[in-house]
Amino acid sequence: MKFKGWFVAPAALALFAVPAAAQTAAAPAAASTSAKLAAGATVYDTSGGVVGTIESVKGDLAVLATEKSKVSIPVASFGTGEKGPVLALTRDQIDAQAGAANAEAAQAEDAKKKAQLVAGATVKDPAGGTVGTIKSVDAQFALVDTSNVQVRLPLSAFAAGEGGPVIGMTKEQLDAQAAAAAPEAAQ
Numbered sequence: 001m002k003f004k005g006w007f008v009a010p011a012a013l014a015l016f017a018v019p020a021a022a023q024t025a026a027a028p029a030a031a032s033t034s035a036k037l038a039a040g041a042t043v044y045d046t047s048g049g050v051v052g053t054i055e056s057v058k059g060d061l062a063v064l065a066t067e068k069s070k071v072s073i074p075v076a077s078f079g080t081g082e083k084g085p086v087l088a089l090t091r092d093q094i095d096a097q098a099g100a101a102n103a104e105a106a107q108a109e110d111a112k113k114k115a116q117l118v119a120g121a122t123v124k125d126p127a128g129g130t131v132g133t134i135k136s137v138d139a140q141f142a143l144v145d146t147s148n149v150q151v152r153l154p155l156s157a158f159a160a161g162e163g164g165p166v167i168g169m170t171k172e173q174l175d176a177q178a179a180a181a182a183p184e185a186a187q
Helices: 002-036 091-116 171-186
Strands: 042-045 050-058 061-065 070-074 085-087 122-124 130-137 141-145 150-154
Touching (some): 050 091, 130 171, 150 171
Antiparallel strands (some): 050 061, 061 070, 122 130
């Protein structure tokens, strides 16, 4: 019985030593992959087709540029091939996923903007200054009161801001444009 106990203890230790050895062997491979992920490196798919070029590597993310898209991809997602870095996605798959993500982000931004375009909302300029207050909103326009003039602006003139709707001009610029347009409207 003592023999069995003596044999079991080293065998149990060996079970724990093998995974530890396997883990330390994987670290150099990851380092060599990240070493090849430098700005300017061409990335290939698993069939050898060009996916794109690495624009930058920051921390554990690499920015990959295709002809249509720029995406951040975890460094761990890249493998090493004969020609250089390899991804398990083609350029078309990357572009399709980026397009879908951009469309989803645009929908979310549009929904946020629509939620902010309500009567009583304060309109800001890009620097955060107050432009005026929305008096009313219809399907195409928002009526903005700057305290000097009321101006109908197309909904496309607004963007969603952190504290409410934003337009690309200051109160003074909007007042000046409204004053310049007033004689034309009277004719």
